[in-house]
Amino acid sequence: GEDVEQSLFLSVREGDSSVINCTYTDSSSTYLYWYKQEPGAGLQLLTYIFSNMDMKQDQRLTVLLNKKDKHLSLRIADTQTGDSAIYFCAESIMGTGGGNKLTFGTGTQLKVEL
Amino acid sequence: DGGITQSPKYLFRKEGQNVTLSCEQNLNHDAMYWYRQDPGQGLRLIYYSQIVNDFQKGDIAEGYSVSREKKESFPLTVTSAQKNPTAFYLCASLRTVSGNTIYFGEGSWLTVV
Numbered sequence: 514g515e516d517v518e519q520s521l522f523l524s525v526r527e528g529d530s531s532v533i534n535c536t537y538t539d540s541s542s543t544y545l546y547w548y549k550q551e552p553g554a555g556l557q558l559l560t561y562i563f564s565n566m567d568m569k570q571d572q573r574l575t576v577l578l579n580k581k582d583k584h585l586s587l588r589i590a591d592t593q594t595g596d597s598a599i600y601f602c603a604e605s606i607m608g609t610g611g612g613n614k615l616t617f618g619t620g621t622q623l624k625v626e627l
Numbered sequence: 628d629g630g631i632t633q634s635p636k637y638l639f640r641k642e643g644q645n646v647t648l649s650c651e652q653n654l655n656h657d658a659m660y661w662y663r664q665d666p667g668q669g670l671r672l673i674y675y676s677q678i679v680n681d682f683q684k685g686d687i688a689e690g691y692s693v694s695r696e697k698k699e700s701f702p703l704t705v706t707s708a709q710k711n712p713t714a715f716y717l718c719a720s721l722r723t724v725s726g727n728t729i730y731f732g733e734g735s736w737l738t739v740v
Contacts, residue, residue: 517669544727555717555731556670601669605727613658613677613727614685619669
């Protein structure tokens with residue numbers, strides 16, 4: 514079965530880099546995602562990576578994928594107070610009934626301190 | 628504007644009542660999803676639908692029902708059989724062009740009183 518795990522909390526100082534980690538168990542993942550959730554709101558897609566890629570960079574965001582270790586990370590450069598939120602990783606796999614099934618991790622609460 | 632609309636934003640239900648949460652999308656996406664989020668926890672998949680008139684159970688389908696009569700609409704009914712329905716419910720749809728990307732609505736808060 515599929516399982517996605519993340520650490521619950523991360524605290525960084527403004528201007529530092531943040532690295533949020535995620536591990537998953539299903540090796541048949543096709544896409545892996547990072548989402549951001551602010552209090553009381555839905556999820557906002559930050560970035561995603563296809564499973565045959567090792568790295569993807571998008572402005573301040575860098576995604577690293579180690580498929581052998583089933584490890585995904587999100588690095589946020591020059592972290593700002595507006596980056597404080599919950600970050601979810603997710604994997605997309607083919608569901609048993611067909612179609613794309615997305616499984617989410619428990620989320621990492623990022624707190625940015627001045 | 629294109630997007631996913633969930634309603635109502637806040638809903639209170641008495642114990643023993645069924646309630647239906649609405650989810651509408653005008654993105655022309657085939658697949659739609661319902662997730663439940665409990666405070667301090669991740670998202671758990673309730674039901675998903677790849678095409679009209681077809682849907683599959685997710686990881687926590689018990690006590691819930693869905694229908695998919697139109698491509699744009701995927702309502703979720705929280706039945707009285709759901710033992711602990713108080714939660715934040717998120718609807719989503721999936722774009723499969725240029726990668727599989729899921730888009731979320733703003734969510735619905737359901738409280739049982």
